[in-house]
Amino acid sequence: MSQLDAFLAGERHDDVALYLTEDYLDSQGKLPKMGEAVESGYVLVVPGDDGRRAFAAGTGMDAMEFARGAMESQGHISRDLDGGECPEADATDGDSGEDADGDHAVEFIFAFSEAQNEEVGGLYARGAVVHAYAHCACGASYSDKWVVGEETETGVQPGESEPAEGAE
Ligand SMILES: [Zn+2]
Numbered sequence: 526m527s528q529l530d531a532f533l534a535g536e537r538h539d540d541v542a543l544y545l546t547e548d549y550l551d552s553q554g555k556l557p558k559m560g561e562a563v564e565s566g567y568v569l570v571v572p573g574d575d576g577r578r579a580f581a582a583g584t585g586m587d588a589m590e591f592a593r594g595a596m597e598s599q600g601h602i603s604r605d606l607d608g609g610e611c612p613e614a615d616a617t618d619g620d621s622g623e624d625a626d627g628d629h630a631v632e633f634i635f636a637f638s639e640a641q642n643e644e645v646g647g648l649y650a651r652g653a654v655v656h657a658y659a660h661c662a663c664g665a666s667y668s669d670k671w672v673v674g675e676e677t678e679t680g681v682q683p684g685e686s687e688p689a690e691g692a693e
Contacts (some may be wrong), residue, residue: 526589528570529561533604535638535653544606544634547581562612563607563619565691568585573637584660589669595658600690602657602669606634609669611661613685623658635660638673647678648672648690 526534532542546566560569569579580588602609611629636657642649653673660666670688671680681688 528562529563529568529606532570532636532638533606533655533673535640535655537570538638538640539571539573540570540637540655541580541588541637542581542606542634543571543576543580544631544636545569546630546632548630548644549632550583553569563605565575566607576635582632584633591660591666592635592656592658592668595660595668597679598667599669599686600659600666601683601685602631602634602659602667603673604676606636606657607631609634609657609661610658610681610683611659611663611665612667613661613663628663629665630662632660632662639648651679652677 529542532540544566550567558579560567567575567607577588600610605615609631614629630658632659636655638653641648641652648654648670651672652675654670655673656668656670657664658668663689669680680688
């Protein structure tokens with residue numbers, strides 16, 4: 526099992542996952558290409574502190590500050606952490622053509638997971654939760670979160686703008 530698979534399975538709560546596209550890394554030139562190569566980018570699963578440092582080095586932003594900002598809007602983020610659907614894409618591209626993806630491609634994703642917590646209730650009582658935050662090429666940021674093992678029943682589903690489980 527790769528580190529990413531273990532992270533996505535909710536087995537690495539002390540780690541964070543970073544996804545950076547090849548284009549973004551090329552344009553930034555600050556980070557070596559590292560982590561596991563996935564389609565069009567790299568995913569890195571590392572201990573929290575290292576991850577936050579790498580995130581700051583790669584993006585020039587503080588990871589937790591970025592996450593707080595991204596929390597304000599919701600959009601689908603790929604359960605493999607290698608893409609997403611920018612909520613601004615619908616708003617601005619009424620006649621969305623084939624190039625909508627080009628304008629609203631994900632540049633990077635930051636994610637962490639939390640262990641199941643019955644006391645918190647809601648999603649957290651159902652299982653481990655993955656929190657993901659994405660930054661779009663258009664400048665928008667958005668977030669998604671889902672229960673491990675219920676990836677298609679929780680969080681924002683493809684083509685949707687609200688979490689499947691509703692507001693809890
Ligand atoms: Zn966008």
